[in-house]
Every structure is written in C-alpha cells, then in structure tokens.
Amino acid sequence: MAVDLQELTKQALEEIARADSLDQLERVRLRYLARHGGLISGAGARLRELPADQRAAYGRDFNAASGAVHEAAERRREELSSAELERQAGEEWVDMSHPGSPLSRGHAHPVAQLVREIEDIFSYLGYQSVSGPELEDDLHNFQLLNMPPEHPARDAHDTFYLAAPAAGWLYRTHTSPVQMRAMLTSKPPLRIIVPGKVARRDNPDPTHNPVFHQVEGLCVDSGVTVGDLKGTLEYALRALFGRDRRVRLRASFFPYTEPSLEADVACGVCQGSGCRSCLNKGWVEILGSGMVHPQVLRNGGIDPDRFSGFAFGMGPDRIAVLRYGMADVRDLYENDLRLLERF
Ligand SMILES: [Zn+2]
Numbered sequence: 001m002a003v004d005l006q007e008l009t010k011q012a013l014e015e016i017a018r019a020d021s022l023d024q025l026e027r028v029r030l031r032y033l034a035r036h037g038g039l040i041s042g043a044g045a046r047l048r049e050l051p052a053d054q055r056a057a058y059g060r061d062f063n064a065a066s067g068a069v070h071e072a073a074e075r076r077r078e079e080l081s082s083a084e085l086e087r088q089a090g091e092e093w094v095d096m097s098h099p100g101s102p103l104s105r106g107h108a109h110p111v112a113q114l115v116r117e118i119e120d121i122f123s124y125l126g127y128q129s130v131s132g133p134e135l136e137d138d139l140h141n142f143q144l145l146n147m148p149p150e151h152p153a154r155d156a157h158d159t160f161y162l163a164a165p166a167a168g169w170l171y172r173t174h175t176s177p178v179q180m181r182a183m184l185t186s187k188p189p190l191r192i193i194v195p196g197k198v199a200r201r202d203n204p205d206p207t208h209n210p211v212f213h214q215v216e217g218l219c220v221d222s223g224v225t226v227g228d229l230k231g232t233l234e235y236a237l238r239a240l241f242g243r244d245r246r247v248r249l250r251a252s253f254f255p256y257t258e259p260s261l262e263a264d265v266a267c268g269v270c271q272g273s274g275c276r277s278c279l280n281k282g283w284v285e286i287l288g289s290g291m292v293h294p295q296v297l298r299n300g301g302i303d304p305d306r307f308s309g310f311a312f313g314m315g316p317d318r319i320a321v322l323r324y325g326m327a328d329v330r331d332l333y334e335n336d337l338r339l340l341e342r343f
Contacts, residue, residue, distance in 0.1 A: 008039055009065045016072045022080050029073045040066050110343040111213055114316040115195045118215050121239045127191045132178030134197055135169050140177035144299040146255040153255045158201040171199040175216035183300025188307045189221040206277055206328045213316045220309030229310035233263055241265055257290025268322040277327050284322055287314040
C-alpha cells in the first residue's frame with residue numbers, strides 16, 4: 001500500500017510540473033485530489049480495510065502524500081499565474097498617448113437658458129430672483145390682485161383647480177401671486193423677478209401650451225413712475241432681442257395695474273408681414289405690465305401714498321420661439337434632442 005502512495009505521489013508531482021496552463025493544472029489536481037474519485041483521495045479510503053496495527057502508519061503516509069501534492073499544485077498555480085500576468089502585460093499594453101473617445105456634453109434647455117439670461121439682465125439692474133409656490137390659493141392668485149370671485153378678468157385665466165382632498169387649491173395661472181407674497185413679507189424698496197411655471201386650460205396651438213413659463217418682475221419704491229417702467233422694459237427688450245428688433249408698447253388692461261401696458265415684438269419668423277407662427281398678426285405679445293394698482297399695494301401692506309411701483313410679466317417660451325424663429329411653441333416641450341441640440 002505504501003508503495004502505491006509513493007508511486008502516485010511521484011506521478012502527480014511530474015504531471016503538476018508539466019502542466020503549462022492553469023486549466024491543465026486544475027485537471028491534474030482534480031485527478032489526484034478530487035474529494036470523490038481522486039486517485040490519492042481514493043487511496044485514503046483503504047484505511048478502513050487495513051488491520052488496526054497498520055492504520056497509523058498508512059494514515060501518516062497518506063497525509064504526507066496528499067499534502068505534498070496539494071502544496072506542489074499551489075506552487076505551480078502561483079508560477080503559472082504570474083507568467084500569465086507577465087504575458088498580458090507584454091501583449092495588452094496601454095498607449096497613454098492615444099486620444100480618448102469624446103464625451104457628448106449636454107446643455108440647458110433653451111427656455112432655461114433664456115430664464116438665466118433674463119435673470120442676468122435684471123440682476124444688473126439690481127433685481128433679486130425669487131421663487132414661490134406653484135400650487136396657490138384663490139386669495140393670492142386672484143383676490144389680492146383685484147380679482148374677487150365673479151370678476152370677468154378671471155375668464156382669461158382658465159384655471160386648473162385641484163380636486164378633493166386639495167379642493168380650494170389651484171395651479172397658479174400666473175407668477176403674480178409671488179408679488180403679493182413678497183410685498184406681504186418685505187418692506188420697500190423691492191426689486192424682484194420671479195421665474196416659474198404656470199398653467200392655464202388653453203388648447204394647444206402654435207402659440208399656446210397649457211403649461212408654460214413666466215418671469216414676473218416687481219419694483220416698489222418711493223417715486224417710481226411710468227417713465228421708470230418704460231425705461232426698464234426698453235432696456236430689457238433690447239438686451240434680449242437686439243437693437244434691430246422692432247418693439248411696440250400699447251395701452252392695455254389688467255385688474256392689478258393702472259395704467260397697463262403691453263409690449264409686442266415683431267415676429268421673428270416673418271419680420272412683421274404675418275405668418276402661421278404669429279397667427280398673421282406680424283407682432284407677438286411678449287410682455288404685460290403696468291403701474292401696480294394702489295389697492296394691490298394696500299393688499300400687500302404697502303401705503304400707496306408713500307410708495308409706488310411697476311410690475312411686468314413675460315413669457316420665456318414665447319421669447320425662445322421669437323428669438324430662434326421657431327414655428328411652434330410646442331416644439332419646446334417635445335424633448336426632441338435633434339431640435340433642442342440646435343440651441
Ligand atoms: Zn410671423
């Protein structure tokens with residue numbers, strides 16, 4: 001029996017030394033040492049068949065044989081592994097000077113770019129950018145802005161009302177409620193702009209989308225006049241559209257301003273001759289404004305005998321359409337990268 005083990009060990013060590021790959025080494029290891037059916041492991045099972053006085057010696061020989069084969073296999077595995085690493089290092093070298101593959105860079109959505117631009121323009125004039133809640137109550141969205149229940153001006157604000165359990169709340173129809181919140185929490189002088197999303201139940205068409213953006217502006221101080229309003233709007237519109245674009249101001253009506261002015265810009269697609277984009281008007285309305293109504297100042301806790309102010313609201317979506325000569329405002333919301341990547 002002992003001779004058997006010696007002979008098996010000798011064979012195993014020779015085969016291990018000859019193994020020239022990790023796969024081959026593993027096959028050799030299993031042939032001799034597999035728990036079931038390994039040649040040396042199987043020799044161990046004969047222990048039980050031996051007379052009691054021979055078992056201790058056979059056990060020692062068996063342990064020595066399997067230990068020697070196991071150790072030889074481990075040593076050979078290390079040799080083969082480092083040889084394999086060296087081979088890889090030699091063959092699979094990395095060219096550190098090879099140019100990397102380019103990463104495609106994203107950029108802000110054209111409307112977000114315009115909002116930032118508007119913020120920059122007004123920041124230069126001393127305005128601070130603030131935000132307010134998108135879900136509002138009737139008081140801030142309408143009543144404090146001189147639109148009590150049943151006021152006809154509410155018809156133009158076709159409103160999304162929230163259902164129970166949020167009944168009584170609405171999706172703001174303009175950013176003007178943030179004016180009220182600012183007046184109620186700060187003292188003049190006030191110079192703020194309020195970029196944000198608003199919603200009205202408009203049918204989508206080339207110039208309307210139910211959800212759109214507004215940038216509201218408010219200036220309250222002592223001695224603010226219509227001249228300040230006109231100067232501010234002219235400065236901002238020239239900064240946005242360039243000195244060449246024709247701009248007109250015309251009288252309008254809003255319940256929360258007196259007097260009220262609207263600013264139109266010549267259509268960027270047809271330059272004023274009329275097209276589908278401007279619904280054949282040649283002009284696109286981009287801005288409503290006016291001197292803050294004395295009652296609205298009072299509603300905001302500001303004394304209209306000591307202070308006056310102006311407010312304006314503009315649509316960055318519409319400005320993007322004009323600026324880039326887009327035919328349809330809805331293209332801004334389709335998330336078609338082929339289009340958005342152009343801006
Ligand atoms: Zn046009």
